[in-house]
Amino acid sequence: MTKPAKNPAxxxxxxxxxxGAIGLVLAITLxxxxxxxxxxxxxxxxxxxLIAGRVSPVVVLRxxxxxSPFVAGAALAAAWSPHGTDWRILALRSGLCLATVIILARTxxxxxxxxxxxxxxxxxxxxxxxxxxHRYLFVLRDESGRMGRARSARTFTRGxxxxxxxxxxxxxxxxxxxxxxxERIYDxxxxxxxxx
Amino acid sequence: xxxxDGFLDxxxxxxxxxxAVTGLGFALRQVRRELPPRRVPLLGLSAAFLFVAQMVNFxxxxxxxxxxxxxxLVAALLGPAAAIVVVATVLIVQCFLFADGGxxxxxxxxxxxxxxxxxxxxxxxxxxxxxxxxxxxxVAAIAFAGWCSTVLAAISCAGQLAWSGTVAWHxxxxxxxxxxxxxxxxxxxxxxxxLVAIARTRPDLLEPAPADQPPPDRLRGFVLLGLLASxxxxxxxxxxxxxxxxxxxxxxxxxxxxxxxxxxILPAPAPDYQMPGLGSPLFATAAVGVGGMLVVFxxxxxxxxxxxxxxxxxxxxxx
Numbered sequence: 001m002t003k004p005a006k007n008p009a010x011x012x013x014x015x016x017x018x019x020g021a022i023g024l025v026l027a028i029t030l031x032x033x034x035x036x037x038x039x040x041x042x043x044x045x046x047x048x049x050l051i052a053g054r055v056s057p058v059v060v061l062r063x064x065x066x067x068s069p070f071v072a073g074a075a076l077a078a079a080w081s082p083h084g085t086d087w088r089i090l091a092l093r094s095g096l097c098l099a100t101v102i103i104l105a106r107t108x109x110x111x112x113x114x115x116x117x118x119x120x121x122x123x124x125x126x127x128x129x130x131x132x133x134h135r136y137l138f139v140l141r142d143e144s145g146r147m148g149r150a151r152s153a154r155t156f157t158r159g160x161x162x163x164x165x166x167x168x169x170x171x172x173x174x175x176x177x178x179x180x181x182x183e184r185i186y187d188x189x190x191x192x193x194x195x196x
Numbered sequence: 197x198x199x200x201d202g203f204l205d206x207x208x209x210x211x212x213x214x215x216a217v218t219g220l221g222f223a224l225r226q227v228r229r230e231l232p233p234r235r236v237p238l239l240g241l242s243a244a245f246l247f248v249a250q251m252v253n254f255x256x257x258x259x260x261x262x263x264x265x266x267x268x269l270v271a272a273l274l275g276p277a278a279a280i281v282v283v284a285t286v287l288i289v290q291c292f293l294f295a296d297g298g299x300x301x302x303x304x305x306x307x308x309x310x311x312x313x314x315x316x317x318x319x320x321x322x323x324x325x326x327x328x329x330x331x332x333x334x335v336a337a338i339a340f341a342g343w344c345s346t347v348l349a350a351i352s353c354a355g356q357l358a359w360s361g362t363v364a365w366h367x368x369x370x371x372x373x374x375x376x377x378x379x380x381x382x383x384x385x386x387x388x389x390x391l392v393a394i395a396r397t398r399p400d401l402l403e404p405a406p407a408d409q410p411p412p413d414r415l416r417g418f419v420l421l422g423l424l425a426s427x428x429x430x431x432x433x434x435x436x437x438x439x440x441x442x443x444x445x446x447x448x449x450x451x452x453x454x455x456x457x458x459x460x461i462l463p464a465p466a467p468d469y470q471m472p473g474l475g476s477p478l479f480a481t482a483a484v485g486v487g488g489m490l491v492v493f494x495x496x497x498x499x500x501x502x503x504x505x506x507x508x509x510x511x512x513x514x515x
Contacts, residue, residue, distance in 0.1 A: 021299065022299060022300075025201055025298070025299045025300050026206075026300065028201070028202065029201060029202060029204075029205070029206065029209070029300055030206055063295065067295055067296070071200055090202055090203060090362065092202075093201070093202030094200040094201050094202035094203060094298070096202075097200065097201030097202050097298055097299065097300075098200065098201065098295050098298075100299075101201070101291070101292070101295040101298075101299055102295045104292070105292060105293055105294075105295060110292075110293065113292055123221070123224045123228075125224050125227065125228050125236070125239075125281070126220075126224055126281065126284075126285070128236065128239075128240065129239045129240045129243060129281060129282075129285050130240070130243075130285055130288065130289065131240070132237055132239070132240020132241065132243075132244070133240045133241075133243035133244045133247070133285050133286070133289060134289065134293075135240070136240065136241055136244040137244045137247055137248070137289070139244075140241075140244045140245060140247075140248045141247075141248045141251070143248075144248045144249075144251070144252060148252075160255050163254070163255050164254055164255070164385070164386075164389060165389065167252050167253065167254050168254075168386060168389030168390050168392070168393050169389075169393040170252055171249045171252050171264060171386075171390045171393070172389075172390045172391075172392075172393025172394040172396075172397070173393065173397070174245055174248060174249060175242075175245050175249075175273070175390070175394055175401070176394060176397050176398045176401065178238075178241040178242065178244065178245040179238055179241065179242075179398075179401060181241055182235070182237040182238040182240075182241040182242075183234070183237075185237040185241070186233075186234050186235075186236070186237045189237065
């Protein structure tokens with residue numbers, strides 16, 4: 001998801017892609033329910049981007065299937081209410097919107113997205129936070145995996161109560177280590193001449 | 197609770213985005229003014245921590261599992277303004293990288309989980325902590341705050357779905373609030389357990405750095421942010437539960453109708469938030485809400501007694 005994509009769409013200007021994605025999502029959201037033909041037009045636009053950008057449709061479908069429980073749950077709630085929107089329209093709408101965001105994520109690196117945010121004059125503090133989070137997200141994920149593995153190697157699982165205590169101590173330790181790492185990162189940033 | 201795209205109409209998306217941008221901008225200004233530069237990287241690391249912590253599974257009955265939501269916990273650890281920035285960062289990354297939560301619904305998600313959950317969690321945590329001092333008090337306070345913040349964010353989310361005309365209010369409120377009253381129990385328990393785990397190794401992390409910020413200013417900022425969140429929730433919920441313009445009759449008709457139209461989704465002890473014998477449905481809803489809060493508050497105190505055995509002396513040696 002985050003590794004540099006090898007398709008031609010990765011070279012398109014990121015601002016155009018983000019603006020296009022927002023526009024398309026807006027169009028899908030605003031499409032009136034009694035005119036389902038417009039959804040066909042929007043789906044065709046998505047397919048064109050897919051072909052032009054040489055994004056693998058299998059990847060998009062796999063991500064879509066992985067995320068569909070969210071959509072299904074919300075559509076179920078809508079199906080339950082007599083005066084709400086038709087749940088099939090809802091599912092179609094959010095499916096198309098999801099596909100749009102997935103294609104955007106497949107063709108744009110996170111660094112490019114941050115560049116777009118910088119162009120849009122988003123405060124620097126938020127961009128620094130986003131960049132640092134993205135940088136250390138995978139580090140911390142691996143660290144949490146290692147801690148969980150170490151814990152299961154050291155201890156016997158004695159039922160659910162113990163599993164909760166163990167998981168909570170992993171989360172707590174993760175915060176302790178994250179804040180210790182933040183101190184080291186601050187020193188490293190200062191050593192490289194960072195000013196806020 | 198991540199709202200996907202397509203479930204909010206343009207009006208709701210616009211209003212929530214406006215509220216979220218205002219609140220986030222204000223929180224960023226607040227953080228820049230009062231956070232020492234030394235702690236700036238902690239924001240990014242805390243966001244990464246929260247993202248990873250949400251992936252740690254806690255087994256619940258029947259093969260299902262829950263996870264931490266973390267709004268109240270992060271607010272208790274970092275303070276309200278920093279928590280808003282951290283949760284918003286997590287939501288932005290989840291939206292753009294993992295398509296979790298919609299692009300146009302990002303404002304609504306930031307409002308519900310970034311503003312409502314963190315601010316209410318922080319306020320309730322501080323209030324309860326003032327009532328119950330010591331480590332036990334801290335643990336009970338975070339458990340209670342975790343539950344309240346989850347339920348409040350869910351009610352705000354239900355209001356937005358109903359305001360968009362996606363789900364009728366009398367389905368959205370019991371479904372969202374009911375389910376999240378259960379989820380909130382898990383959230384409170386997990387937050388308390390994590391807090392105890394942190395208190396065991398680094399109790400100093402639990403004390404918010406009082407170093408170099410003037411207290412009255414912090415309070416004013418917090419009050420302003422809280423006002424913004426409350427006004428937002430009022431905008432979403434008031435059209436359905438408003439006691440002003442001739443609304444009371446409409447609400448009564450609405451809820452009476454709800455009782456026949458919708459089968460109860462959860463077998464709640466007080467179905468449809470109405471207690472028999474109380475006249476006004478609005479009053480009954482409030483009564484059930486307060487009753488639920490009292491029960492959970494008692495549970496939180498009990499839970500803290502179970503967790504923290506030693507007499508309330510916060511200094512315990514790390515392993």
